[in-house]
Amino acid sequence: MTQKHVVITGANRGIGAALAEGYRDQGYQVTGTSRDGSTGARLDVTDPAAQAAFASEMAGRAVDLLICNAGIYADKGQSLSDGYPAEMWAQSFATNVTGVFLSVQAMLPHLQSAEGAKIAIISSQMASDELAPGGSYIYRASKAAALNLGRNLAVDLKGLGIAVGIYHPGWVRTDMGGGAAEIGVDQAAAGLIERFAALSLDSSGCFETWDGRAHPF
Numbered sequence: 001m002t003q004k005h006v007v008i009t010g011a012n013r014g015i016g017a018a019l020a021e022g023y024r025d026q027g028y029q030v031t032g033t034s035r036d037g038s039t040g041a042r043l044d045v046t047d048p049a050a051q052a053a054f055a056s057e058m059a060g061r062a063v064d065l066l067i068c069n070a071g072i073y074a075d076k077g078q079s080l081s082d083g084y085p086a087e088m089w090a091q092s093f094a095t096n097v098t099g100v101f102l103s104v105q106a107m108l109p110h111l112q113s114a115e116g117a118k119i120a121i122i123s124s125q126m127a128s129d130e131l132a133p134g135g136s137y138i139y140r141a142s143k144a145a146a147l148n149l150g151r152n153l154a155v156d157l158k159g160l161g162i163a164v165g166i167y168h169p170g171w172v173r174t175d176m177g178g179g180a181a182e183i184g185v186d187q188a189a190a191g192l193i194e195r196f197a198a199l200s201l202d203s204s205g206c207f208e209t210w211d212g213r214a215h216p217f
């Protein structure tokens, strides 16, 4: 049996690094990308030229699972009266929304070469319209857009046999989540890996938590 190939964006630290380790432990081929090239595959998800170069590097290699994990939370603690500058909106959307779209677009031919390929988009509980406690406007809006992107890609890619799931990874102890967060990266990664295994064309378009609960939209 050929080894399954997983591509993970932002795999040099945090949840992405734990996912890469988890899949390697399970015998998968893993291509983890990083902006600094430290993981062996260099990719800034916001850069179309870098996406094209990465797709060329992957030439001839099928991708069974693409995990769009790279993300930023730039507006933590911003003030409504004088914070949330336009540049912060632009950079956050470039990473958390455009970056997801460009990654999917670049990897699409590679996903089509695999049998039963899947895409996992790491969004957040902060994407929810139903659970909207206020604040962090940029991050919330960008993660809501990533959720919307995943829901629409699920429809369009169903005919190609590619399932798309959108996930809240938990509140995780990383540089982004902080030291007071509820779970560690290994627990988050183990839960997510189970969710990605369960993803199918029947459940495509789902929005789920790392521990298998349907998330409110």
Ligand SMILES: NC(=O)c1ccc[n+]([C@@H]2O[C@H](COP(=O)([O-])OP(=O)(O)OC[C@H]3O[C@@H](n4cnc5c(N)ncnc54)[C@H](OP(=O)(O)O)[C@@H]3O)[C@@H](O)[C@H]2O)c1
Pocket (backbone or CB within 6 Å): 009, 010, 011, 012, 013, 014, 015, 016, 034, 035, 036, 043, 044, 045, 046, 068, 069, 070, 071, 072, 073, 095, 099, 122, 123, 124, 125, 168, 169, 170, 171, 172, 173, 174, 175, 176, 177, 178, 181
């Ligand atoms: N931690 C949480 O509690 C939590 C909760 C909900 C959702 N999430 C989501 O989970 C994902 C991973 O978060 P994390 O906690 O592991 O964050 P993290 O520790 O801050 O790591 C973020 C990763 O994304 C990469 N990245 C940022 N901008 C990028 C770009 N333009 N191109 C390529 N890679 C880029 C970073 O690379 P560099 O090292 O180069 O910066 C890093 O590898 C994110 O999408 C985040 O929004 C996290």
